[in-house]
Amino acid sequence: MEGHRHRVLIVEDHDDSRNVLAALLGLYDVDVLSARDGNEALDALRAGPECCVVLLDWRMPRMDGRAFLVAQAADPALAQVPVIVVSGESLPLAATASKSVRGILSKPLDAEGLVPLLAGACIRRRRVGSVRGG
Numbered sequence: 356m357e358g359h360r361h362r363v364l365i366v367e368d369h370d371d372s373r374n375v376l377a378a379l380l381g382l383y384d385v386d387v388l389s390a391r392d393g394n395e396a397l398d399a400l401r402a403g404p405e406c407c408v409v410l411l412d413w414r415m416p417r418m419d420g421r422a423f424l425v426a427q428a429a430d431p432a433l434a435q436v437p438v439i440v441v442s443g444e445s446l447p448l449a450a451t452a453s454k455s456v457r458g459i460l461s462k463p464l465d466a467e468g469l470v471p472l473l474a475g476a477c478i479r480r481r482r483v484g485s486v487r488g489g
Contacts, residue, residue: 361477362386364406366396366423367441368415376410376464383470393418397426400433407477408457410469413442424453437476439469 363380367373368391377387388406390396392415400406413420420440427433438455443462457476460469 359477360384360386361407361473362388362404363473364396364399364409365389366391366393366409366415366420367412368392369412372412372462379464379466380470380473383466385470385473392416393420393423393426396423397430397433400427400436401430406436408437408439408473409455410473411438411440413440413444424455427455428453439472439476 361384363385365373365376365380365387367376367389373389373391377389380387388399388404390399393411394417396409396411397418400409411420411423418426420442424438427436427438434455436455437457438453439457440459441462441464442459445461458472460472
């Protein structure tokens with residue numbers, strides 16, 4: 356794992372929230388890609404570069420978190436990418452019943468809880484193996 360830099364796809368429709376989160380993760384040497392909704396997230400994942408984990412807002416226009424998870428699961432090239440769901444509301448775990456979901460975090464996010472969860476999801480994925488070359 357030495358030399359590996361985590362790459363996270365932030366999927367958040369609010370520009371300010373997305374930018375603040377990207378800046379926060381940058382402080383931890385995390386490479387960040389971003390998308391405004393589930394459609395952009397799917398496009399970004401398909402185009403590369405490969406991401407360790409997706410940080411997914413639950414409520415977004417066009418394609419929300421739930422629809423993203425359904426589309427992700429239907430695409431064999433993306434189905435194994437770990438997802439951490441982020442929401443300003445309480446979500447029952449059943450609402451995110453997807454094999455790719457590794458955790459649910461409440462807004463506002465706490466870096467002390469977020470960074471280890473992101474790193475853990477990435478480590479687990481790298482042990483399972485890469486879905487596609489990166």
